[in-house]
Amino acid sequence: MSNILEIKDLKVNYGGIEAVKGVSFDVEEGEIITLIGSNGAGKSTILNTIVGLVKAASGNVIFQGQDITNKDTNYIVSNGITLVPEGRKIFPDMSVLENLKIGAYMRNDDLSKDIEWVYSLFPRLKERSWQLGGTLSGGEQQMLAVGRALMSRPKLMMMDEPSLGLAPIIVRDIFSIIKEINNQGVTILLVEQNANMALKTASKAYVLETGNITMTGSGEELLHNEAIREAYLGT
């Protein structure tokens, strides 16, 4: 399998500190890859840098063989990367349907098929399509954030802490949808503090500690690794 995304020796300064200190990793096409790590490890900074919201100090972000380091976000999004941001960040004053439409802002073609697709993945959103985003429950907002991201027809969908603040049963739902979306051909880069769920879902995992990658392996391997169990799984 070829790599859809390659990160090479990425360094990022954020808020006056070096938040990412030379990180390299690959995302294989068609896989679910996860970055796990505790608070402040630099996970979100890496995602924000890939999508161009934060500028890299040095290093490269290569997407489908093209160097997209520090390109404009709208360029990166229109090339097929999308980010489901931490905390969902749906637009609370817009209806569910409008939230989906703004997700497809870069596109000028017909959206009806994609809206139907998102509604088929999340039937709950269809029921609520005229409701304001802000009135949805946390789980529904997360579904909307994922649906909104899918509207740009991404090749790579990055997700920042999708399980944050959600009940365990909702988290399971979200992760099964992530797998479903992956089965339909979207590569997924997942950042999580909920290491248990992330490792069970991912084919490959990287462990990030204070701006460095300290461990790599398949999700299964890391799930049974002693050090990981102690540090992230609490068992």
Place this chain on the structure above:
Amino acid sequence: MSDFIQANLPYILAGISVGGQYALIAIGYTMVYGILRLINFAHGDVFMAAGLIMIFATASLPMYISIPLVIIATVLLGVVIERVAYKPLRSAPRMSVMISAIGVSYLIQNCALYFTGGLPRTYPAIPWLSDSITILGATTKRVTAITPILTIILVLALVLFIKKTKVGLAMRAVSRDFQTSRLMGVKIDTVISMTFIIGCLLAAIGSLLYFTNYQSVTPTAGAMPGLKAFVAAVFGGIGSIPGAVIGAFLIGIVENIIKGIGWTTFSDAFTFVLLIVILMVKPTGIFGEKNTDKV
């Protein structure tokens, strides 16, 4: 009551009219605030500049060229101000941008002083608008009747534009959250320019209507209507377009009724007392930013 209305009809009509003109300026304040969280103190001066451009344009050009020229030049002025004075400060603290806006305001006033030599310049009579008409026995200029109608049409068009079009959708997104809007692929700078284009377009139309009722334009002619439009925007809940329009009509009408009663000296004071009261009682204004609650 009907006696009161009959006796004060010219004042009420004038109030509705001037309210419409304030509304067209107030939209510029409220939209820019909605997107940039900036009180654009230069907006009243852009309004004045539109008046001066009209005077200089009509000096050598026919009316049907001058009017579009005024609108285009005012829009360009607004976009240039944004690019030069506000855009470089995008990530600076809000106070810095506001100080920059005050600087632009003085710059425009002083440029106007330079070009006019400080003398009031006579505003040209726009043929059809300046004609006298009679409404219910009250004689007034046609602009008095046209202003509220035109204002309401423009406001409805603007609300539809924001509600229904893709650019409007992007504007609403940007006013909520820069970062997430960028993630959607929205170009923030384009949306901000669009906001200034709309604000200045309406201010230019407002200036055509407003100065038709006055004889001359001075370098500080934009200050008072600008301030009143600003109060209207605050009263309505800054960031809200319907709020600004309602606030503007209210200020225009009450101000003129006060003049009708014979307290002309206090008509300006009313506006600013209103500002103080609204800031003390309901600082977010009548349609202030609401937080959508979960049900």
